[in-house]
Amino acid sequence: MARQATTDENPGRLKQIRLAYTMTKRVDPKIGLITAGIGIGTFAVLLVIGFVLGHPIYLGILGFVLGVLGAVIIFGRRAERAAFGQMEGQPGAAAAVLNNIKRGWVITPVVAATRQQDAIHRAVGRPGIVLVAEGNVNRLRPMLAEEKRKMNRMIGNVPVIDIIVGDGEGQVPLKKLHMHLTKMPRTIPAAQVTQINDRLRAMGDMMSNAPIPKGPLPKGARMPKGR
Incomplete structure (x- = not known):
């Protein structure tokens, strides 16, 4: 069974x-x-050094291992860059990049969106709350301002940073988004990141479970009380 698997x-x-x-x-x-x-190249350089130092086998093995490792790392980075290049300009591309960030961030895709597929995604980490927007800049700016006001009301004294993905002035290209986030200065402790996420999750659950009527209330009617 194990061999077959x-x-x-x-x-x-x-x-x-x-x-x-x-x-x-x-x-x-x-x-x-x-x-x-x-x-x-890595293998050859270390093998030559091995012959010079009198340890060709040891340094040859080390060169082979480091050569394979270097080739894998370079291939991974260039493959990732190629994939981002093909996704560029497509709806949801920024969310795909954010979901590849493994450590230190909690990603919530599409916290706000329009029918034209403009979207804002939220990333919470040591730099604070980062709102990553993709789509039409003119529609995104008021959306970002509203989302920042909401975050400030909900969370208080936590940095709220906005990023628009694109190639225009002041924007972050899609292929540099991952590195841009990971290089941002860390301004809050890790424990506070957990607290922020818990509070945002709780506030989101409260909003989704709130007994809001689907249409306008008739005159004299009262909002139903939560259970």
């Missing part, structure tokens, strides 16, 4: 790597030469 799993991983390479090569035709150059 391993055999079934490996073709899936190899297929994913092959698909990632094929997709990246369309956008970045030199990806094969670059990754091979990094791997072979």
Whole structure:
């Protein structure tokens, strides 16, 4: 059973790597030469150093391991950049980038949106509350202002930063969004990040469970009380 599971799993991983390479090569035709150059170059340099120092086997093995590691890292970064390049301009692209941020952030996609698919996503981390907007700039600016007012009312003295994804002046390109967030200065302690998320979640649940009528109230009617 274990052998069969391993055999079934490996073709899936190899297929994913092959698909990632094929997709990246369309956008970045030199990806094969670059990754091979990094791997072979690292191995060759350490092997030469090994012969000079009298330890070619040890440094040759080390060079092989570091060469493979370097090639994998470079391939991953260039593949990610190629994927972001293909997503650029599509609705939900910023949310896809945000969801790839693994550590230190809690991501809530689409906290506000329009029918034209303009959207604001929320990321909470050590820098504070970051509102990431994508879509038409003219529609996004009033949406961001309203969302910032809401955050300030709900959370108080926590930095609320807004980002518009795009290539215009003062905007952050999609391919640089991940790095832009991870390089932002950390202004609040990690414990406070948890508190902020808990409060935002609780406030969101209260709003979604509030007994708000679907139409206008008739004269003299009262709002129903919550249970």
